[in-house]
Amino acid sequence: MRVVTNYHSMSAERTLAWDWYPGTIPENVVVAETAYVETSFSFYHFRSELPGGVTYRRGASTYLGTMFDVGPQGRVELGEYALVHGARIICDAEVIIGDYALISWNVVFMDTYRLPLDVQGRRKELERVPARPLRFAAAEVPARPICVERNVWIGFDACILPGVTIGEGSIVGAKSVVTQSVPPFTVVAGNPARFVRALDPNENHPPLTSTLA
Numbered sequence: 001m002r003v004v005t006n007y008h009s010m011s012a013e014r015t016l017a018w019d020w021y022p023g024t025i026p027e028n029v030v031v032a033e034t035a036y037v038e039t040s041f042s043f044y045h046f047r048s049e050l051p052g053g054v055t056y057r058r059g060a061s062t063y064l065g066t067m068f069d070v071g072p073q074g075r076v077e078l079g080e081y082a083l084v085h086g087a088r089i090i091c092d093a094e095v096i097i098g099d100y101a102l103i104s105w106n107v108v109f110m111d112t113y114r115l116p117l118d119v120q121g122r123r124k125e126l127e128r129v130p131a132r133p134l135r136f137a138a139a140e141v142p143a144r145p146i147c148v149e150r151n152v153w154i155g156f157d158a159c160i161l162p163g164v165t166i167g168e169g170s171i172v173g174a175k176s177v178v179t180q181s182v183p184p185f186t187v188v189a190g191n192p193a194r195f196v197r198a199l200d201p202n203e204n205h206p207p208l209t210s211t212l213a
Contacts, residue, residue: 016040028053035078036061045069045134057082057099065105071138074111079150090114093143098150104174108159112143149184169201 010016014025016037023040028051031037035056042062046053048070056062060078065086070076074091078084079099086105089095092112097103114137115122125139132138144163148154152166155174160166165181172178173189173196182188187196 010037026053030055032056032058032060034059038063038066042066043068045136047072048074050075052077054078060084069136071112071143074143091143091146094145095148096146097148098152098168100151101148102153103148104154104156104158106157107154109146109148110160111146111162113141113162115139116141169199171199 010025010031014027016025016039019039021039021041023043025031025037025040026043026046028048029043030052035058037056044067046068048054049072052075053070054068054076056078057080059081062078062084063086066084067088068076069088069090071092073093075094076089076091077096079097079101081099082097082101082103084097084103087103087107087109090108090110090112092114095109095111115125116139121139125137129135129137146160146162147165149166149168151169152171154160154166154172155176157175158172159177161177161179164178166172166178167182167184167186169185170182171187172182172193173187175191176189176193177191178188178193182193185199185201187199188194189196
């Protein structure tokens with residue numbers, strides 16, 4: 001499959017003609033026609049061994065600053081027309097971003113902490129980091145999938161923690177830390193993110209406050 005813009009496409013060698021970084025798109029990354037990858041640098045930390053380790057559906061796009069820090073058994077899916085603008089996706093299980101989702105800059109998705117919660121275990125893992133080629137933490141800790149359903153908007157600098165589902169049509173305010181799942185058509189904000197108000201799925205909504213991206 002190929003990446004297509006109005007004037008470029010991914011080469012047979014899986015390079016991007018417009019790319020500032022001299023990398024390639026990994027073989028197990030599936031990119032639909034009309035999807036867009038701004039730079040292969042987004043895959044610098046990509047280590048998934050699964051088929052479809054990252055899948056771009058029709059019209060999905062990732063822009064500068066987006067990083068796929070995906071472990072050997074991790075899998076990420078970007079739904080149709082999802083737009084990801086500079087997010088970091090830390091994934092050892094599964095992160096699904098639904099159709100028409102809008103992900104603002106510096107959002108972090110992490111389906112795992114990659115470090116033990118106890119101090120001694122954390123110290124031991126940090127001592128192992130310098131011996132690894134990319135100096136990453138990779139302790140054997142649980143990973144819990146993240147699901148962002150369709151038509152979700154996540155504001156800049158938000159952090160989505162392991163096991164969270166953000167329901168259809170919901171909005172997460174900028175700089176929020178989402179520790180629990182969010183029901184459909186709900187606005188949440190804060191650290192930790194809390195209920196702000198419900199949205200009417202049948203209503204056209206005016207612009208929200210400046211706390212949202």
